[in-house]
Amino acid sequence: MKNMFKLGIVLALYATAACIGLAFVYSGTQKTIAERQQADLEAALKELFPQGDSFEDITGTIESPDSSVAFSSQYAALRGGEVIGAAIQASGPSYGGPIVVLVGVGTDGKISGAKILDNQDTPGLGANASSATYYVDRANKITFYSQFAGKSISDPFEPKNDVAAITASTITSRAVASVVKASGSAGSVWLSTQTGGVR
Amino acid sequence: MTLFKIFISALLIDNIVLMRFLALCPFIGMSTDEDKSIGMGLAVTFVTVLATCVTWPLYHFVLLPLGLEFLQILAFILIIAALVQLVEFYLKKAAPSLYASMGIYLALITTNCAILGVTFDNITKGFGFIEAVVYAIGVALGFMLSLLLLAGIRKRIKTSPLPSFMKGTPILFVAAGLLSMAFMGFAGLVK
Amino acid sequence: MNIVLLTALFAAALALILGLALGFFKEFFKVEEDPMVAKIRELLPGANCGACGYPGCDGYAKAIASGEADVTRCAPGGKATVDSLCQLLGVSASATSIVAVLACQGSKEHAPVKGDYIGVPTCRGAKISTGGTKLCSWGCLGFGDCTMVCPFDAIHMGGDGLPHVDYAKCTGCKKCIIECPQQIIKEVPRERKGSMVICSNRNPIKAMVMKTCKVGCIKCEICVKNCPEKCITMENGIPVVDYSKCTSCGVCVAKCPTKVFKMLQDDIITDKKDDPKCPEPSEVATGDVSAGTAL
Amino acid sequence: MATKTFKRGLSIPERKHATEGHPNERVPALKQVVIPIHQHFGAPNVSIVNVGDTVKRGQKIADAKDPGPMTVPVHASISGTVKKIEPRALSNNTNGLCIVIEAAPEDGPAEHDFMPPMDPFTVSKEDALARIREAGIIGMGGAGFPTHIKMSPPAGKNIDLLIINAAECEAYLTTDEVVMTEKTSQFIEGITMVMHITGVKQAVIGIEDNKEHLVPMLEKAVAENPRASGILVQPLKSKYPQGGEKMLITAITGREVPSGGLPMDVGCIVQNVGTLVAISEAFNEGKPLIERSLTVTGGACKTPKNIIAPIGAAVSDFPEDFMQVDTASLRKIVFGGPMMGVAVASTAVPIQKNTSGILLLTAKETPTFEESPCIRCARCINNCPCFLSPVLINNALEAQEIDTAQTAGLMDCIECGSCSYVCPARIKLVQRFRVGKQRFRAHQQAAQKAEAQNKK
Amino acid sequence: MKRLFKIFANGIIRENPLLMLMIGLCSALAVTTSTANGIGMGLSMTFVLLMSEIVISIFRKLIPDSIRIPVFIIVIAAFTTVIDYVLKAYFPDLSKAMGVFIPLIVVNCIIMGRVESFASKRPIIDVIPDALGMGLGYTWVLTGISMVRELLGNGTILGLQILPESYQPILFFVLAPGGFIVFALFISLNLFIKSRLKTPEEEQA
Amino acid sequence: MAQNEGRILLSSSPHYASPVSSRRLMSNVLTALAPVSIFGIVMYGVPALLTILVSVASALAAEALFRLVTKQDIRIKDLSAAVTGLLLALTLPPSTPLWMTALGAVFAVVVAKEFFGGLGANVFNPALIGRAFLVMSFPAAITTWHQPVGFGYALTDAVTTATPLGITKWGGTIADVGANFAAAGLSSGSDYWSVMKTLFIGNRAGCIGESSILLILAGAIYLLVTKTIDWRAPLTMIATTIVASLILGMDPLFGILSGGVLFGAVFMATDYVSAPITAKGKIIFGFGAGLIIVLIRKWGGYPEGVTYGILIMNAVSPFLNKLIQKKYGFVPKKKEAAK
Numbered sequence A: 001m002k003n004m005f006k007l008g009i010v011l012a013l014y015a016t017a018a019c020i021g022l023a024f025v026y027s028g029t030q031k032t033i034a035e036r037q038q039a040d041l042e043a044a045l046k047e048l049f050p051q052g053d054s055f056e057d058i059t060g061t062i063e064s065p066d067s068s069v070a071f072s073s074q075y076a077a078l079r080g081g082e083v084i085g086a087a088i089q090a091s092g093p094s095y096g097g098p099i100v101v102l103v104g105v106g107t108d109g110k111i112s113g114a115k116i117l118d119n120q121d122t123p124g125l126g127a128n129a130s131s132a133t134y135y136v137d138r139a140n141k142i143t144f145y146s147q148f149a150g151k152s153i154s155d156p157f158e159p160k161n162d163v164a165a166i167t168a169s170t171i172t173s174r175a176v177a178s179v180v181k182a183s184g185s186a187g188s189v190w191l192s193t194q195t196g197g198v199r
Numbered sequence B: 001m002t003l004f005k006i007f008i009s010a011l012l013i014d015n016i017v018l019m020r021f022l023a024l025c026p027f028i029g030m031s032t033d034e035d036k037s038i039g040m041g042l043a044v045t046f047v048t049v050l051a052t053c054v055t056w057p058l059y060h061f062v063l064l065p066l067g068l069e070f071l072q073i074l075a076f077i078l079i080i081a082a083l084v085q086l087v088e089f090y091l092k093k094a095a096p097s098l099y100a101s102m103g104i105y106l107a108l109i110t111t112n113c114a115i116l117g118v119t120f121d122n123i124t125k126g127f128g129f130i131e132a133v134v135y136a137i138g139v140a141l142g143f144m145l146s147l148l149l150l151a152g153i154r155k156r157i158k159t160s161p162l163p164s165f166m167k168g169t170p171i172l173f174v175a176a177g178l179l180s181m182a183f184m185g186f187a188g189l190v191k
Numbered sequence C: 001m002n003i004v005l006l007t008a009l010f011a012a013a014l015a016l017i018l019g020l021a022l023g024f025f026k027e028f029f030k031v032e033e034d035p036m037v038a039k040i041r042e043l044l045p046g047a048n049c050g051a052c053g054y055p056g057c058d059g060y061a062k063a064i065a066s067g068e069a070d071v072t073r074c075a076p077g078g079k080a081t082v083d084s085l086c087q088l089l090g091v092s093a094s095a096t097s098i099v100a101v102l103a104c105q106g107s108k109e110h111a112p113v114k115g116d117y118i119g120v121p122t123c124r125g126a127k128i129s130t131g132g133t134k135l136c137s138w139g140c141l142g143f144g145d146c147t148m149v150c151p152f153d154a155i156h157m158g159g160d161g162l163p164h165v166d167y168a169k170c171t172g173c174k175k176c177i178i179e180c181p182q183q184i185i186k187e188v189p190r191e192r193k194g195s196m197v198i199c200s201n202r203n204p205i206k207a208m209v210m211k212t213c214k215v216g217c218i219k220c221e222i223c224v225k226n227c228p229e230k231c232i233t234m235e236n237g238i239p240v241v242d243y244s245k246c247t248s249c250g251v252c253v254a255k256c257p258t259k260v261f262k263m264l265q266d267d268i269i270t271d272k273k274d275d276p277k278c279p280e281p282s283e284v285a286t287g288d289v290s291a292g293t294a295l
Numbered sequence D: 001m002a003t004k005t006f007k008r009g010l011s012i013p014e015r016k017h018a019t020e021g022h023p024n025e026r027v028p029a030l031k032q033v034v035i036p037i038h039q040h041f042g043a044p045n046v047s048i049v050n051v052g053d054t055v056k057r058g059q060k061i062a063d064a065k066d067p068g069p070m071t072v073p074v075h076a077s078i079s080g081t082v083k084k085i086e087p088r089a090l091s092n093n094t095n096g097l098c099i100v101i102e103a104a105p106e107d108g109p110a111e112h113d114f115m116p117p118m119d120p121f122t123v124s125k126e127d128a129l130a131r132i133r134e135a136g137i138i139g140m141g142g143a144g145f146p147t148h149i150k151m152s153p154p155a156g157k158n159i160d161l162l163i164i165n166a167a168e169c170e171a172y173l174t175t176d177e178v179v180m181t182e183k184t185s186q187f188i189e190g191i192t193m194v195m196h197i198t199g200v201k202q203a204v205i206g207i208e209d210n211k212e213h214l215v216p217m218l219e220k221a222v223a224e225n226p227r228a229s230g231i232l233v234q235p236l237k238s239k240y241p242q243g244g245e246k247m248l249i250t251a252i253t254g255r256e257v258p259s260g261g262l263p264m265d266v267g268c269i270v271q272n273v274g275t276l277v278a279i280s281e282a283f284n285e286g287k288p289l290i291e292r293s294l295t296v297t298g299g300a301c302k303t304p305k306n307i308i309a310p311i312g313a314a315v316s317d318f319p320e321d322f323m324q325v326d327t328a329s330l331r332k333i334v335f336g337g338p339m340m341g342v343a344v345a346s347t348a349v350p351i352q353k354n355t356s357g358i359l360l361l362t363a364k365e366t367p368t369f370e371e372s373p374c375i376r377c378a379r380c381i382n383n384c385p386c387f388l389s390p391v392l393i394n395n396a397l398e399a400q401e402i403d404t405a406q407t408a409g410l411m412d413c414i415e416c417g418s419c420s421y422v423c424p425a426r427i428k429l430v431q432r433f434r435v436g437k438q439r440f441r442a443h444q445q446a447a448q449k450a451e452a453q454n455k456k
Numbered sequence E: 001m002k003r004l005f006k007i008f009a010n011g012i013i014r015e016n017p018l019l020m021l022m023i024g025l026c027s028a029l030a031v032t033t034s035t036a037n038g039i040g041m042g043l044s045m046t047f048v049l050l051m052s053e054i055v056i057s058i059f060r061k062l063i064p065d066s067i068r069i070p071v072f073i074i075v076i077a078a079f080t081t082v083i084d085y086v087l088k089a090y091f092p093d094l095s096k097a098m099g100v101f102i103p104l105i106v107v108n109c110i111i112m113g114r115v116e117s118f119a120s121k122r123p124i125i126d127v128i129p130d131a132l133g134m135g136l137g138y139t140w141v142l143t144g145i146s147m148v149r150e151l152l153g154n155g156t157i158l159g160l161q162i163l164p165e166s167y168q169p170i171l172f173f174v175l176a177p178g179g180f181i182v183f184a185l186f187i188s189l190n191l192f193i194k195s196r197l198k199t200p201e202e203e204q205a
Numbered sequence F: 001m002a003q004n005e006g007r008i009l010l011s012s013s014p015h016y017a018s019p020v021s022s023r024r025l026m027s028n029v030l031t032a033l034a035p036v037s038i039f040g041i042v043m044y045g046v047p048a049l050l051t052i053l054v055s056v057a058s059a060l061a062a063e064a065l066f067r068l069v070t071k072q073d074i075r076i077k078d079l080s081a082a083v084t085g086l087l088l089a090l091t092l093p094p095s096t097p098l099w100m101t102a103l104g105a106v107f108a109v110v111v112a113k114e115f116f117g118g119l120g121a122n123v124f125n126p127a128l129i130g131r132a133f134l135v136m137s138f139p140a141a142i143t144t145w146h147q148p149v150g151f152g153y154a155l156t157d158a159v160t161t162a163t164p165l166g167i168t169k170w171g172g173t174i175a176d177v178g179a180n181f182a183a184a185g186l187s188s189g190s191d192y193w194s195v196m197k198t199l200f201i202g203n204r205a206g207c208i209g210e211s212s213i214l215l216i217l218a219g220a221i222y223l224l225v226t227k228t229i230d231w232r233a234p235l236t237m238i239a240t241t242i243v244a245s246l247i248l249g250m251d252p253l254f255g256i257l258s259g260g261v262l263f264g265a266v267f268m269a270t271d272y273v274s275a276p277i278t279a280k281g282k283i284i285f286g287f288g289a290g291l292i293i294v295l296i297r298k299w300g301g302y303p304e305g306v307t308y309g310i311l312i313m314n315a316v317s318p319f320l321n322k323l324i325q326k327k328y329g330f331v332p333k334k335k336e337a338a339k
């Protein structure tokens, strides 16, 4: 019995030592991780709204119009204190699981850009949705996601129609298109409430 | 996702062995015959569910509130290792016949990716407790299914005139590859 | 710093709980086991194949520990297992060991065939359907059934159409002896001295023996008459040596007109240089791990 | 009458035309015969004569050391002197002791040493059975099982039907047909004798419809025999292996002999035509089984015929003007039919009591093929008359899984060869099964021996 | 020195953990869809193996025998967590691509096996070449497999277009079945190399 | 006798053999496939012809080369590789680039068949593995379909289109199929029965060999009459497809006339090597394959599930082979034991 306690305590000592070490590593890296995530987010938002000078977290204010598309976080893009657009991080079901897209919409009712944050679809097929080297229009170097920039939210967003689809990946193409459409229109509606009417 | 979808998806579509490449060591090592496959499958099912029942609450009620998520790996693996040991002790005493048939597999389970993988999945996929348990069962049965199928194939290739460079393990991986191709048919079954 | 403290507390608590629980369970569910069984079990390959005739490796381990079984029964483990078991138990497996000796010299060159055989190329197959392919129906059929069953890879077909035992490897497991449909592989004590008749042809008619095999026993009984110790008798058509009397004088070997006699230690069990005692600990092979997962 | 048959079965090329309807010809006097001392299924015989002895036709020359139930004596088939007693190659390709008798110059059918005739209808059952044993009668259909044993089932077995195996389903062979044509009355009498001795009230003659022309004749003979009652002639659809007793019983009665069982387990006794004729002769003439009718045919046989030959005669000893062999094209010598028979190395192998035919075949008649890989076509499964799964048995044997082989039916195989015949990959299934069966038994015996030793 | 080199070389082919011992297979197949992943995984694993072996070798005399396994687990898990967080912080893309397989290093049988059979019995000087040998043995196989898969399945290596643009990638290779079959061919190749390597050595012996 | 003793053959009984050899069975299949192959060529012209030739040639060459390199006897004479090659070609769209076809055939023969030990040893159906490989590797090329153009016209002139199953998979109805047919001038009308008639004749877009139900049935009858195939697996497979379609509310007639069910059932579920060998096993095989096909059609990621239905059941076959037939004399013994 005594031996048992002794061993238990030795084990506990090792565990404690290891964990304390980990705690330091954690607190050391955690800051970097958080900073990096923040920086990534800002960079992404900045990419969507190059004119924006600050971004405000407005998560929770916009509701998804499409039951299969879920909104996780939302940001308002400001320029000199004035709202110039909204960015929505949304996810919808695709071939290999939910696909997460950051969609920006401007006050002009046009998509300012879409950025695919997470995509678990098949490499070489659905995964091309987020690839920077897969062009739907090779001549103009337009990637799948970059084709959304400048599209009007009143468009039908139908792959193989007004959206160029990824070869042999209709499912992925549709998923992205519908996420972009849902986010865009919801963002647009919200924007209209901010500025008191369509410009 | 409904529970059924979670189950089917874990069992077939994202089959832990054939589609996600987890638990390959026992997949190759323990599929020599059907009895072993079933024994191992049952042992894994049992331990996976048990591990889920312990680690899920631990994460959600202890680690997360205390801000100690970074201890997840350490805590989970320790708990699984201890659980396997406890079960082994218990079975040896309480059910020697069950131990004789299942016990030999228990020792192999501590280092089985599937179990740790499932406990991590439960967290990353954001499952509730019941969902986590169903998922665990689905994964473990999927593991057993793939083991059984490979055992059947192994039985057939036992007397086949394999080319020399395929003898032994290589052919098992080829068989697993073709099996995985067949399972591709389930892709997209549940969206 | 708060997090470090919290971590320490959590880790200590977790480890203590687990450690104590384990210790407690271990005490509580203790099962008495013969430590020897566990040790033996460890040395067995764990294939649980049942080749030894016991229910799995555990069963065999128990049988060895209780002295019920000898250490040579594990086929998958091969020599390495036998050696390590010897070492553990401090016994010598080979002290009383036997080896397999083929009692036939009817090689392709010496024993003519009686027809083209079309069929399953196994000794038993040929024997059942056509009584073998050679004119001599007592001798080796030459398809190597014996070589298929040897778990120690100790018996191989030679170019002469006869199996040859590698005495450095043969453990005397008798698998080949049981398998041979002609029953012409004989068990012979490894250390036995003296001469042996390497023929199984029991045909009493000299002319017929000569027609069927150039090196068959033609029942001339010269050996019986010439043996100075009078230790050779004809039994059921074949000369038999009484080893309690045989002095290895070699007269029979010299006199036999068809060269049927051979000296066991000089002509047959020659490559026995593998020391029959247990090897040194460092030599105990651990075996190829990948072999365990092979088919 | 409607033809009956069993499920499955093959239609094989019959090739009976060469000897069909040919009358039996008696082999001219031979210079010597080589009589195997042991021809039956059971305990071994020893010679009871010595080299140099003179023997008479019909004289007992070999019997068991201790004439127990499973033994049958052997008789001299010609009169003469015992020249040698030595091992010779036999028709089952083993070497067995044979008594070589050189014919006395004055040998003739007149000179013989037969037993006195006996009336089976008046003597006791024991005496009748003893006579059948003394006459050296064994099953002439192939297996060589002692007939008197077959006729005395153990207590508790209720036999209600005698089946006469006149199927002759093997290709080439026509001997049963000739015997039935020529010795019709003896044949029917044999049936009545067996029925009387065993007390069976019903008998069915199973005859394939390629011999349908014999049916009226047999029915007439039955009607003419005053003792013959309850004897039915049943035509059967010609199919291989109808003559296998299990198939025959199923064809005629619909009963299935249980796995591992014997015909008597379903109340039947099966006897070959020749056996019944031999029984009738043993009673009426006191003549032991010293000669039999058989078919010698095949592409390499220039003079195919049905013959009556003394036991121990060899084709190589037949006079040139009686039997001519085309040695140039002779490729295979088969004792028995092409499906079940045994290929032997020379024509000097002696005829035995259970030799129903000798085939001298050319290469064209017996094509030989290399084995190729099994394509798992399941033809063997679909054609096995015993509903076994040959390919699975074979796989299991290859994998050394004897239990699996057992479940798939290894020990139930009647070795009819249908599976090998149909196999497109030419896999020698039956041969492997024979090996497997024997290995299985050998290993069982070795294990028992080892166990017995361990116990000591 | 020669001895140390021998220990190091052992893990590269002769006792290569993946190809010969058949352990630690999962990560080898799962993450090898791109070369970067393969190298990343290999090095992460080498790091954990090296650090665990060193620590355990140092403390080997202080670890009570009956609780050695839990202690090993703690050490390995600690280093796995370290690499997990380091990757998350500095190589977020790689970390994301390898997903759950980084934490799963903790159950990689190679580490436990080496720690138990080697580090817990040997001084630190032996341990370092062993860990490096095993780790690199693991890494080269991963790199090899991932290069083949990325090249054939995507036409690139490390993201650089190697095959001409007109090459139509054979997606099979980046999908699960392709992983199995490429791995099978690797084992086969290794067995072949081993059989070649063995002959001269055996002749000497 | 002595002089010819050396020439006497010794062998085990039976000394007879049936004339049906492995090669004969394979050529039976080739014969049965001839009409559908010709129909495919007539519909799509040279591309179909080339696909067939390349596939068969690559399969034969791959087998011969592999066995040469691995020092095994070359046995392409048994024609099984030719059957594999032909079947693979017939399950591909006519526009498949020839190098892809060749790659698929090589993969089928080498990986699925020869790695396992060649004829008789493969676990999975080689032709279907070849198809699955191509679908997986080049999803775009293998799902590009053309309307039949008739022999002599270049395929590039033809309209790319969806196959009937493809139309219904993505939300279309049978009426849409009819419209598609009518637009391409393939059927006289767009009503239900003229759609079915067109499907039966086979004048529609699809794989080279799958479309003409009429000719597939002719092949099936030939194979059944020559006793090359067993009726169990195909029949249960088709029956299950019908019943399951009905239950899931899909049109059963359309279900079996469109897509590759019939072709798969007749030529691929009957593959000796990869399907079960026992009668009961075959029935369950057909049932399972039919069920998986319908499930994939209804909910899966592909319009058609024949490939995967059969491949998955191939994997289950070793277990189905345990369902052996009732042995002669087996039951009475059991009863006795019970007593």
Ligand SMILES: Cc1cc2nc3c(=O)[nH]c(=O)nc-3n(C[C@H](O)[C@H](O)[C@H](O)COP(=O)(O)O)c2cc1C
Pocket (backbone or CB within 6 Å): A095, A096, A121, A122, A123, A125, A126, A127, A166, A167, A168, A169, A170, A171, A172, A173, B184, B187, B188, E175, F135, F136, F139, F140, F143, F301, F302
């Ligand atoms: C292995 C495999 C993976 C696939 N992965 C995807 C994918 O990630 N995204 C997708 O949209 N389609 C994927 N597909 C293709 C779909 O199953 C389906 O065939 C396709 O979406 C049909 O659309 P199409 O009209 O573009 O051909 C995959 C197919 C296969 C065989």
Ligand SMILES: Cc1cc2nc3c(=O)[nH]c(=O)nc-3n(C[C@H](O)[C@H](O)[C@H](O)COP(=O)(O)O)c2cc1C
Pocket (backbone or CB within 6 Å): D138, D139, D140, D141, D142, D143, D144, D145, D165, D166, D167, D168, D169, D170, D241, D242, D243, D244, D245, D246, D270, D271, D272, D273, D275, D340, D414, D415, D416
């Ligand atoms: C496959 C097979 C075919 C047989 N064919 C015949 C046959 O055609 N005629 C025959 O009399 N016996 C045949 N037999 C032997 C019978 O099974 C049985 O042994 C015999 O009819 C019993 O009669 P007996 O003891 O009088 O010989 C055959 C046996 C087997 C296994």
Ligand SMILES: Cc1cc2nc3c(=O)[nH]c(=O)nc-3n(C[C@H](O)[C@H](O)[C@H](O)COP(=O)(O)O)c2cc1C
Pocket (backbone or CB within 6 Å): F090, F091, F143, F144, F145, F162, F163, F165, F166, F167, F169, F206, F207, F209, F210, F258, F259, F260, F261, F263, F264, F268, F302, F303, F304, F305, F306, F307, F308, F309
């Ligand atoms: C035997 C056979 C099996 C087939 N298996 C499949 C399959 O598993 N998946 C598939 O999409 N198409 C398969 N096809 C092709 C389909 O029958 C059909 O041509 C194709 O699905 C067309 O549909 P899609 O273009 O809409 O994909 C198969 C064809 C044949 C002849």
Ligand SMILES: Cc1cc2nc3c(=O)[nH]c(=O)nc-3n(C[C@H](O)[C@H](O)[C@H](O)CO)c2cc1C
Pocket (backbone or CB within 6 Å): F025, F026, F029, F080, F081, F083, F084, F085, F087, F113, F118, F119, F120, F121, F122, F125, F126, F127, F128, F228, F229, F267, F268, F269, F270, F271, F272, F273, F274
């Ligand atoms: C009735 C029958 C069907 C066949 N079906 C196929 C098939 O679907 N796929 C294939 O690759 N080979 C098929 N073959 C050819 C052959 O069996 C096949 O190549 C083997 O699987 C190779 O071992 C078939 C052969 C026959 C006799």
Ligand code: SF4
Pocket (backbone or CB within 6 Å): C102, C123, C139, C140, C141, C142, C143, C144, C145, C146, C147, C162, C163, C179, C180, C181, C182, C183, C184, C185
């Ligand atoms: S010794 Fe016996 S088993 Fe060995 S080859 Fe000769 S006959 Fe066959």
Ligand code: SF4
Pocket (backbone or CB within 6 Å): C099, C100, C149, C150, C151, C152, C153, C154, C155, C165, C169, C170, C171, C172, C173, C174, C175, C176, C177
């Ligand atoms: S099988 Fe024969 S040769 Fe081999 S070890 Fe056993 S006794 Fe010796």
Ligand code: SF4
Pocket (backbone or CB within 6 Å): D383, D384, D385, D386, D387, D388, D390, D412, D413, D414, D415, D416, D417, D418, D419, D420, D429, D430, D433
């Ligand atoms: S030989 Fe045996 S297995 Fe073959 S068909 Fe006849 S009974 Fe069936």
Ligand code: SF4
Pocket (backbone or CB within 6 Å): D373, D374, D375, D376, D377, D378, D379, D380, D381, D390, D391, D419, D422, D423, D424, D425, D426, D427, D429
């Ligand atoms: S008949 Fe021959 S090829 Fe067909 S399954 Fe049976 S053994 Fe195999």
Ligand code: FES
Pocket (backbone or CB within 6 Å): B022, B023, B024, B025, B026, B111, B112, B113, B114, E023, E024, E025, E026, E027, E107, E108, E109
């Ligand atoms: S690495 Fe061994 S099971 Fe995953």
